[in-house]
Amino acid sequence: xxxxxxxxxxxxxxxxxxxxxxxxxxxxxxxxxxxxxxxxxxxxxxxxxxxxxxxxxxxxxxxxxxxxxxxxxxxxxxxxxxxxxxxxxxxxxxxxxxxxxxxxxxxxxxxxxxxxxxxxxxxxxxxxxxxxxxxxxxxxxxxxxxxxx
Numbered sequence: 602x603x604x605x606x607x608x609x610x611x612x613x614x615x616x617x618x619x620x621x622x623x624x625x626x627x628x629x630x631x632x633x634x635x636x637x638x639x640x641x642x643x644x645x646x647x648x649x650x651x652x653x654x655x656x657x658x659x660x661x662x663x664x665x666x667x668x669x670x671x672x673x674x675x676x677x678x679x680x681x682x683x684x685x686x687x688x689x690x691x692x693x694x695x696x697x698x699x700x701x702x703x704x705x706x707x708x709x710x711x712x713x714x715x716x717x718x719x720x721x722x723x724x725x726x727x728x729x730x731x732x733x734x735x736x737x738x739x740x741x742x743x744x745x746x747x748x749x750x
Contacts, residue, residue: 620691624706630701631675635660635668637709640677640702645692651690652685659741677701 605611623634638658643649646657655665660731668720669692672678683689694702717725 605687619712623712627705628710631710632701632705636672636677637694637702637705639668639672640694640698640705641709643678643692644702644706648691648693651680651692654692669698672698 620634623637625638626696627634635658638660639654641659642654646653650658651665652662654660654669655662660664660668669678669680669690673680676695679693680690680696681693683691720728
């Protein structure tokens with residue numbers, strides 16, 4: 602029996618269900634998935650430029666600025682001007698942001714385990730390689746990002 606090959610449909614439905622589940626889990630911590638991404642990124646890159654976080658998380662710069670505003674008002678991050686370029690800003694985790702980031706990371710680990718349940722390491726490697734290949738097959742359109750700013 603051949604598996605279902607409606608990949609666009611399967612990806613779309615799977616993404617929506619996963620996103621709803623993630624939002625439900627993260628909202629229990631008063632956190633959106635976008636905010637979680639910022640906390641995870643800053644957990645490894647504290648003091649990163651807002652532009653670097655935007656690029657790493659594949660978020661348009663204007664959306665990243667608004668996200669940083671909301672997270673700063675929530676006490677999760679602090680913004681400071683970059684010493685070398687006064688126009689640029691860096692993001693730093695607050696103690697509350699570090700704590701929430703650790704809790705969100707534990708939740709993400711549990712969700713990842715659930716995603717991999719029932720599949721061998723070899724199967725997960727294939728799926729991971731395939732999903733990663735989507736970034737090369739469908740690159741981020743830099744001109745579209747400029748239009749959205």
